[in-house]
Amino acid sequence: MEWWHVVVLALVQAATEFLPVSSSGHLGLVGFFLGWPYQGVTFDLALHAGTLGAVLLYYRNDLWQMTRSCADPRLAGEEHTQNRRLAAILVIGTIPAVIVGLAMGEAFANTLRAPLLIAINLIVFGLMLLAADRLGGKQRAWASLGWRDGLLIGLGQATALIPGVSRSGITMTVALALGMQRVDAARFSFLLSVPITIAACAHGALNLWRGDEAFDAGAFMLGAGVALFAGLACIHFLLGFLRRAGMTPFVIYRVALGVVVLILVGSKTWT
Numbered sequence: 001m002e003w004w005h006v007v008v009l010a011l012v013q014a015a016t017e018f019l020p021v022s023s024s025g026h027l028g029l030v031g032f033f034l035g036w037p038y039q040g041v042t043f044d045l046a047l048h049a050g051t052l053g054a055v056l057l058y059y060r061n062d063l064w065q066m067t068r069s070c071a072d073p074r075l076a077g078e079e080h081t082q083n084r085r086l087a088a089i090l091v092i093g094t095i096p097a098v099i100v101g102l103a104m105g106e107a108f109a110n111t112l113r114a115p116l117l118i119a120i121n122l123i124v125f126g127l128m129l130l131a132a133d134r135l136g137g138k139q140r141a142w143a144s145l146g147w148r149d150g151l152l153i154g155l156g157q158a159t160a161l162i163p164g165v166s167r168s169g170i171t172m173t174v175a176l177a178l179g180m181q182r183v184d185a186a187r188f189s190f191l192l193s194v195p196i197t198i199a200a201c202a203h204g205a206l207n208l209w210r211g212d213e214a215f216d217a218g219a220f221m222l223g224a225g226v227a228l229f230a231g232l233a234c235i236h237f238l239l240g241f242l243r244r245a246g247m248t249p250f251v252i253y254r255v256a257l258g259v260v261v262l263i264l265v266g267s268k269t270w271t
Helices: 003-018 023-034 041-058 060-071 078-110 115-135 147-159 167-177 182-210 217-245 248-266
Strands: none
Touching: 003 023, 003 041, 003 167, 003 217, 023 115, 041 060, 041 182, 041 217, 060 078, 060 182, 078 147, 078 182, 115 167, 115 248, 147 167, 147 182, 167 182, 182 217, 217 248
16 A cells, blocks of 8 residues: 555545545545545554544543543532533434444445445535524534434434535534534534544454454554544634634535536546
């Protein structure tokens, strides 16, 4: 595997994992249009590990407070009660994606990576994001979330197993539709990614251990490192950008990319 393939794909993963534009869709399109083959289990694991590390570092205080409150039931007070409640909501929000992921299986998921389907999902779910951003109340803070909110956002996250939907995009869409503020919607979306990404890392490590593929330490370290630092930059960028411009630029990008892909596929420029 060429080192620059690793860098390009890690940058694509890091940027599109956190921006509401679909990482799986972009990776699928890059591989399709550039003719790059599947990079293997090692590289999948590296990308997941890198983006997971970015969230753990950026939100280390939130995660530490929730872990501390849950680990020691003797800690009393409103703050610790709130931390435990939010941790429980994150668990509830993770359940739908786990169930759907196990039910779908990798073979079925791979059938959904067609460029035509990715393009349609980019457009349709992009317009849904625009509607939620325009019509949502944008008044609620993430601390106001209840278990029903967590379940609804989690159901949205489950649909992101389909390439082109965008995990961050659909979870923020549902959160905005529930009246959350933009930055808090993004914050909850990123924290919600932690349990499912840990599960993805564990699944990838198990596949690597069971399979015949050799572990490429160089590709792993380079891919994970690039994804980590690029992911941190993208989280910081997105939170600041949402305060200034909202979701509209991302929607425009999604729709434009979807239209371009439809034209290219329709004209059979790539076959």
